[in-house]
Amino acid sequence: MSIESLGNVLRELCIDVGQVTADTRLRADLGLDSVETTELELELDRRFGLKIDLWDTTDYSLAELAARVEGPQPADLPVDEHRVPLEIPRVPPDRARRYREAGWWRAQPLDTLLLRHGHRDPGKCALVAGDRRLSYGQLLTMVDRVARRLRTLGIGRGDTVVVQLPNSIEFVILVLALIRIGAPPMLTPSTLREYELDRILGLTSPVAIAVPGRTRRSDHLSMIQQMRSRHPYLTRLLVADGAGEEGADVTFLAELCEPGQDPVFPRAEVEHGCEDAADPTDVALFLLSSGTTGPPKVMARTHEDYGYIVRSTSDVAAVDADTVYLAVMPATHTFVLAYPGIMGTLAAGGTVILGGVEDPRRVLELISRERVTHAAAVPGLVTQWVDVLRTEHYDVSSLAVLQVGGARLDAVAAERAKTALSCVVQQVYGMSEGLANFTRLDDPDAVTFESQGRPASPGDEIMIVDEDEKPVPAGDVGQLLTRGPSTVAGYYRDTAATGRAFTQGGFYRTGDLVRLRPDGNLEIAGRIKNLINRGGEKISAEELEELTGELPQVAAAGAAPMPHPMYGEAVCLFVVATGEARPELHDIRRYLQMRGLARYKLPERLELIDTMPLIGVGKLDRSALRERAVTLAQADSASSARAGR
Missing domain, CATH: 3.30.300.30 (ANL, C-terminal domain)
Incomplete structure (x- = not known):
């Protein structure tokens, strides 16, 4: 641990440290009082797992304290050995046991699930972005290599890294590498700015953030630089591209993800299987709530619960090794990431096509050129695609499944999409908190066009209640409550929001008004939340x-x-x-x-x-x-x- 990093810890505790040096002592130089000494003990234990008595006769220098944090580790010991598991809201033990016994939650790290085809079928194409193509073998190699490079930058198990990137091969590699080393990525849409990011950074205390390079319309790097005084734990900036950017704390993703070994990262040589397997109950990644009012809420997803979401949604969307999935909406959203999305396609051994939504003709060209079989979109995008196809011809005959979510797709629009694209329209109604509802691929049009489907998991429980949270009569409209193996137990470091959004029994109050049809499918009728x-x-x-x-x-x-x-x-x-x-x-x-x-x-x-x-x-x-x-x-x-x- 560096002296400057330890200095940042002290600054977070509002201790005036001034210019720190290795010889700076806690009592003689910094004059820590009893409250500050206790707070520092607690923070060193919470963040690094270091239990140390700062009240003894030793007046530690920062160099001595940093050495105690590091411990007697050999030069090649992974930095994550000294990190502690993140404390998150947990599902009660009885329900967790039931989910595991049912086989829904499995003792399999998420990265292992997503990268297994690197060994099974290394030559198969995994990712496509523009003219770039990456095979499963190359993806596995790059994820392992970047994981090691991240460790050389001081990022390890128990750290958090905010990832605010557009869809790209670097995005996928970085997210998987962070999951692999136990440093959960906090996935954040690139559209968010200082107002929202301040709260996200404050909740997650990330050691690094990955942002796009400067463009004509946005300058994420300058924005983050201005915010760092309020978030001193943020010690590393990962930039997608940045011609002319300099700084010892700036790392370019193009270099981080560059194939081969280079002198900047001398420990980058890959030996498969050398990484320590994650505990399935560990946090794999952080997501933002998709449906809460007020400031952003953060949710921790574990390897076992998010792996189940990937597997269960892949089943209902019929994703397999022949799938070619088009990801043009932001992959920081669960809909595109794991419903089944990018993760489901990689877990099945299919191919993911990465792009953007800016030009509907470009999207249709991608479908035609890459022979896309599965795509996901919000209703507004679907309308754009259908409008173009009214007057222009694109070969979209490969498209088998169009998933539509994010908002309700009305029956008229659904029928038009099915006709124009000659594919199955699958309505998706879900939330980052967990519940995922899908119409099924063999449902009749009356179900697909007029409902938002039913839970993908047999373990998901739903209740439809009135204002007093009493069940409504069959067929009546009420608020949807849900819990199950797909649903989180609460929000990260936000007990007040958890108390408002979750019942004592662990049901999540979705705020959506729904009606349960006789055929078991849900219809969205409105919402309670503003x-x-x-x-x-x-x-x-x-x-x-x-x-x-x-x-x-x-x-x-x-x-x-x-x-x-x-x-x-x-x-x-x-x-x-x-x-x-x-x-x-x-x-x-x-x-x-x-x-x-x-x-x-x-x-x-x-x-x-x-x-x-x-x-x-x-x-x-x-x-x-x-x-x-x-x-x-x-x-x-x-x-x-x-x-x-």
Whole structure:
């Protein structure tokens, strides 16, 4: 452990260390008081598993303390030997035992499941990105090599690394390498900015973050550099590309993932099987909640529970070694990562095609050129693809399964997609918290077009309840509660949010209103939570209202979903002004961006009103706002139709 890293630990405890040196002593130089001494003992135990009595007669120097943290390890001992398991919410032992006895949770590391074809079929193509192709043998070699290189950078078991990258071969390699060494990646959409990242970094205390290089529209590296003073544990920056970037703490992913051995990483030679196998109960990766209001919530997924999600969803999507899966939506979302997604395809020995969603014609070209069999999309993307196919020809005859999720796909759109793409449409309704519902590939159109399917796992329990959390009569609409081998037990380092979202019995309150059909499939009827679903990205109305309310010219703000032809919903912001100075939409958007809010959360329409509609004892009448937003959108559509005549 470096002296500077130990200094960062002290700074996190708000201990003024100034310029630290190896000879700096805890009492003589830093003057630690009793509270600070105790806090340091606890932090060294929590973070490094070092139990040390700092109250004895020894006044440790930082060099001596760093040596105690490292312990008497040989030069080639992996750094992760001295890390402690992360403390996460756990499923009660009786249910965990039942899941294991049923064979749902298995004692198999997630990376082993995903990389096993590197030995079985090393020449088979695993990943495609543009003109680049990587075989399973090459993927296994690169993951092992990058795992060792990460260790030379001081990243090891028990550390966390935020991964905020677009779809790429480097993304896949880095995620698998981090899982392999027991340093869980915190998967974070590249669209998030400072406001959301501050909370994520604070919750997970990552030692490194992987970000895209600078582009015309974004500069993640500069953003992170500015945030580091608030997050001193962040000691390493992994950058996708960065011509001209310099710094001892900056590592380029292109170099990290470069084939072959090089002098920068002298320990990169691979010997298969040399890595210590993970405990299946260890954290494999961290995900963000897909359906909660307010600030981001973090969830820990273990090797055994996430491996089960990969296997169970692969079964219902008929993914096998012949599958060619198209991943154009962000792979930081579970839908694309593991429903069955990239991970399911790799576990089955299929081929993953990596791309982006920017151009529907480019997507259709990929389907044609790579003979894609499976693809995943939100309804807005499906509509784009279908619209292009109305006037242009692309050979999409290889496509067998189109998974649609992130938002409800209506029956008319589902039928159009099936006709235009000549494939099975599989509706997917799930959440990062765990439950995954699918229509089945052999379901009749009446089920596929009009429902959101049924659980992929026979172990998933669902309840549909009223406002008092009592079961509703069969066929009635109520809130969906769920628990099972796919569902987490709570949020990471957030007991308050866990208490709100989970019942005493371990059921997750989804906030979605559903109806259970006689055939066992679910229909989504609405939601309790104040979320706006913009193309599968969830936007908290309360968060947006709170930030908008910081503006001096805003007396009150209310956000509501407004129908959108491409994204399904967009943000309509209602504002009561404080006086004669009336805020403009561009002013509000500029302020929210300045506050570090992700761009997809910005309002797309502003309506100034005299008073907010209220109900009861002053509660915002959200139904009235939603109805007004719908009316405004309908009026716009009618006006556009008249103008087009």
